[in-house]
Amino acid sequence: MAYLLIAVLSQVLIITFLFNKDILKKNNERYIWFIIAIGAFIILLKFLFLVLDANMLYKMYSPAIAIASASLLYLYVHNELNNQQGFNLKKLYHLIPTLILTIVFILIGAVILFKNDYSLIIPYKKIYNVVLFSSYLTYHPYILFLITIKHKNKHLKWLVIPLILWITANLIGFLNKAFNVPIHINYFLLLNISGFLVFIVQFFKLKYNSKVNETVNSITNKPKTAKYEKSSLKIEDTNEILNKLSNHMKAKKPFLDNAFSLSLLSKQVNISKHHITEVLNTTLQKNFFLFVNEYKIEEAKKIMQKNNKEKLQTVAHLSGFNSKTTFIKYFKQIEGITPSEYRKKNA
Numbered sequence: 001m002a003y004l005l006i007a008v009l010s011q012v013l014i015i016t017f018l019f020n021k022d023i024l025k026k027n028n029e030r031y032i033w034f035i036i037a038i039g040a041f042i043i044l045l046k047f048l049f050l051v052l053d054a055n056m057l058y059k060m061y062s063p064a065i066a067i068a069s070a071s072l073l074y075l076y077v078h079n080e081l082n083n084q085q086g087f088n089l090k091k092l093y094h095l096i097p098t099l100i101l102t103i104v105f106i107l108i109g110a111v112i113l114f115k116n117d118y119s120l121i122i123p124y125k126k127i128y129n130v131v132l133f134s135s136y137l138t139y140h141p142y143i144l145f146l147i148t149i150k151h152k153n154k155h156l157k158w159l160v161i162p163l164i165l166w167i168t169a170n171l172i173g174f175l176n177k178a179f180n181v182p183i184h185i186n187y188f189l190l191l192n193i194s195g196f197l198v199f200i201v202q203f204f205k206l207k208y209n210s211k212v213n214e215t216v217n218s219i220t221n222k223p224k225t226a227k228y229e230k231s232s233l234k235i236e237d238t239n240e241i242l243n244k245l246s247n248h249m250k251a252k253k254p255f256l257d258n259a260f261s262l263s264l265l266s267k268q269v270n271i272s273k274h275h276i277t278e279v280l281n282t283t284l285q286k287n288f289f290l291f292v293n294e295y296k297i298e299e300a301k302k303i304m305q306k307n308n309k310e311k312l313q314t315v316a317h318l319s320g321f322n323s324k325t326t327f328i329k330y331f332k333q334i335e336g337i338t339p340s341e342y343r344k345k346n347a
Helices: 002-018 029-052 056-060 064-081 089-115 121-150 154-179 185-219 235-252 262-269 273-282 288-306 312-318 324-335 339-345
Strands: none
Touching: 029 064, 029 185, 064 089, 064 121, 064 154, 089 121, 121 154, 154 185, 235 262, 235 273, 262 273, 273 288, 288 312, 288 324, 288 339, 312 324, 312 339, 324 339
């Protein structure tokens, strides 16, 4: 019965946290943390209590919160592809199956706890399996399609391997449950856990690389112009490059992508990295990093002008910064005042 109590209480706590509007609106990274929390929660209940007490609850009474993972991952990817942040109430319908099954989960738990009646577990499990496999085998392939085919987003490629593992696992689980295909269910568990572990490793690797790139980019603040003294670029070439860069940055806003780099800009505007760097250093007297951050700060100022009460964490992510700390640092460096002081000044 300890399993039942902890499962129900844990599920209530997680779903309460999940629907906390104040938390969800901060930034998209919260979606990833929710998925990690849900995965860790399921693994803990499934394996810890299997060791302690291997009863039918382990096999039949699956927490409905597990279903939320696929829809949360879709909402994360959707926001990243559309340069949006946080949770939009219009997207709430993606989490309705989880919410309904959670209520059912808790009610059945109450029946078991107070009446010692286990008769509802089997029909619950059948409904749970239908919703689980429908959700995972709909959302995960569609997310994979968005990342690899429709948008070809390099920043989200870290999700490809976990998605492939999860899709394979759930195909195995679906075939086993629906058609009694003789595939050992351990493959389903192994692939799901492998996908979860790869997901965690890739996520933390992404965060680490992001911080390293920020550190490396910030090392050089002064542009080096001496090496361009023998440049073959003419004034009209320089002006053309500057116009092209300016138009591209204003129209496409590529700086909102966390994976944006000099190499990526070079490909987007079809100008060599050397010429971009030369024009920025010699004409604008700034390096690539400062050039990009100025556009990010301008974007942040526009956001704050539209909504003077928007949280700085949200402003930072909407304008392309990886953290609020980095945003405040470069806002003050470029504008001479902090974002909060800017708000008061323009209130």
